[in-house]
Amino acid sequence: MLKNIPLSAKLVLILACPVLGFLWLASLYIANSYSTLKQMEDTVEASVAAQTVSRLITALQRERGASGVYLGSQGRTMADRLPGMRQATDEALSAVRELAARDSSHIGSVLKGLDELPTTRSQVDTFAITSVESGARFTGHIRSLIGFTHAVERGVQDATLARALGGLNQFIEMKERAGRERT
Secondary structure (H helix, E strand, C coil), X not given: CHHHCCHHHHHHHHXXXXXXXXXXHHHHHHHHHHHHHHHHHHHHHXXXXXHHHHHHHHHHHHHHHHHHHHHHCCXXXXXXXXXXXXXXXXXXXXXXXXHHHHCCCCHHHHHHHXXXXXXXXXXXXXXXXCHHHHHHHHHHHHHHHHHXXXXXXXXXXXXXXXXXXXXXXXXXXXXXXXXXXXX
C-alpha cells in the first residue's frame, strides 16, 4: 500500500510527527515563559505598591503625631513643622494615587477614606477636634492602608517576596503600635 505513495509524501509523513512534537514542546515552553513573565511583572508591581503605600503610612504616622502635639499644646508646639509634614503626606498620597491610576490594584477603595484628610486638617488648625479624635482618624486611615499591604502580601506567588513583604508588614505594624502608644 505504501508503494503507491510518492517519496515526497512519505518524507512529509515521516517528518510530520517530529515537527508536530517540536511545535507542541515549543508552545509549552513559550506558554511557561509567558506565565513566568506575568508572575515577575506581578511581583514587581506588588513590591512597588507595598513600598509606595509604606511611605504613605510613615508620612501619616508622622503627621498624626505632630497633629496630636499641636492640638495638645494649643498650637504652641509643632506649628512650624506641621506644614512640612503635611506636604510630605501629600507627596506620598500623590504617589499612591498615581499607582492607583496605573494599576488595577484595589488601592482605590482604600484611598477614598483619605478624601477626608483635608477636613481633619482644617479641624486640627481650628482646634475643632481633640488630639484623641485627630489620632483616631489618622489611625483609621493607617489601618486601612496596612490592610492593603497585607492583601498585597497574600496575593504574591513568589515565596521570597512574600517573606520580604511579611517582614515589611511586621515592621509597619510595630511602628504603628509604637506610634499609637505615644499618642
